[in-house]
Amino acid sequence: MNVRYEDKNIFYISGYAAETSEATLAQDCAKLRAQYEDKLRAISNHLYFLSYASPEGGMIYLLGVETASHAPATDGATCHEVPATRFAIATVPKDAPILATWHEFFEKGIPALGATIDMSYQYYLESFDENGNCELWIPVE
Numbered sequence: 035m036n037v038r039y040e041d042k043n044i045f046y047i048s049g050y051a052a053e054t055s056e057a058t059l060a061q062d063c064a065k066l067r068a069q070y071e072d073k074l075r076a077i078s079n080h081l082y083f084l085s086y087a088s089p090e091g092g093m094i095y096l097l098g099v100e101t102a103s104h105a106p107a108t109d110g111a112t113c114h115e116v117p118a119t120r121f122a123i124a125t126v127p128k129d130a131p132i133l134a135t136w137h138e139f140f141e142k143g144i145p146a147l148g149a150t151i152d153m154s155y156q157y158y159l160e161s162f163d164e165n166g167n168c169e170l171w172i173p174v175e
Contacts, residue, residue, distance in 0.1 A: 036124065036125040037122060037124045037125075037139075037146070037147060038122075038123050039120060039121070039123070039147075039149075039174070040120070040121050041118075041119075041120050041121075042116070042118060042119060042121060044115060044116065044118045045100055045116050046100065046101045046102070046103060046113055046115055046116065047082050047096065047099070047100060047113070047114050047116055048098050048101045048105075048106050048112065048114075049070065049074060049082075049084075049096050049098020049107065049111055049112070050066060050070045050096065050097055050110070050111060051066075051094050051096040051112060052066055052094070052095055053088050053093070053094050054092070054093050054094070054095055055092060055093060056093070059093070059095070059133060060133070062095065063083065063097070066095065066097040073108055074107070074108070077099050077107050077108065078099040078100065079164035080099065080161070080162065081097065081099060081161075081162045082098055082159055082160065082161055082162070083095050083096065083159065083160040083162075084098060084116070084157055084158075084159055085157065085158045085159070085160075086114075086156050086157050086158070087156065096112070096114065098111070098113075114157070116157055116159070117155070119152065119173045119174075120152075120173070120174055120175075122144060122149050122171075122172045122174045123161075123169050123170065123171050123172075124139045124143050124169065125167065125168070125169055126167075126168040126169065126170060132160065132168060132170075135170060136170055139170050144172060147174075149174040149175075150174060150175045151172055151173065151174060151175075152175045157173070158170075158171065158172060158173070
């Protein structure tokens with residue numbers, strides 16, 4: 035697993051969200067992509083899945099694009115400010131399942147770095163570049 039650190043300034047992700055669980059994550063993310071990916075790619079070829087906890091303790095995944103401000107990127111979109119922090123970033127190997135790579139990153143990648151996950155930070159990200167390459171971003175102290 036290729037892992038690096040990167041310091042990020044505040045940025046904004048605007049897009050469309052769905053509440054999900056680990057059991058239905060793949061299907062729910064596929065639905066978001068089917069419904070909104072073309073609309074978002076008209077703005078940027080770099081997509082993100084921003085994940086965070088729902089008020090009820092579930093998971094929310096937001097498919098979006100980076101924007102310059104809190105203004106929604108398109109009609110009906112929401113926008114979240116992603117606070118400045120340091121991320122440990124892992125590249126997902128081609129054809130590897132993303133969820134399995136998340137588990138490996140948490141269980142092996144972060145400990146191998148000697149890093150500590152910043153549990154007070156509310157967001158985790160999946161970043162998809164224009165070529166479809168995926169990176170996983172975990173906030174670290």
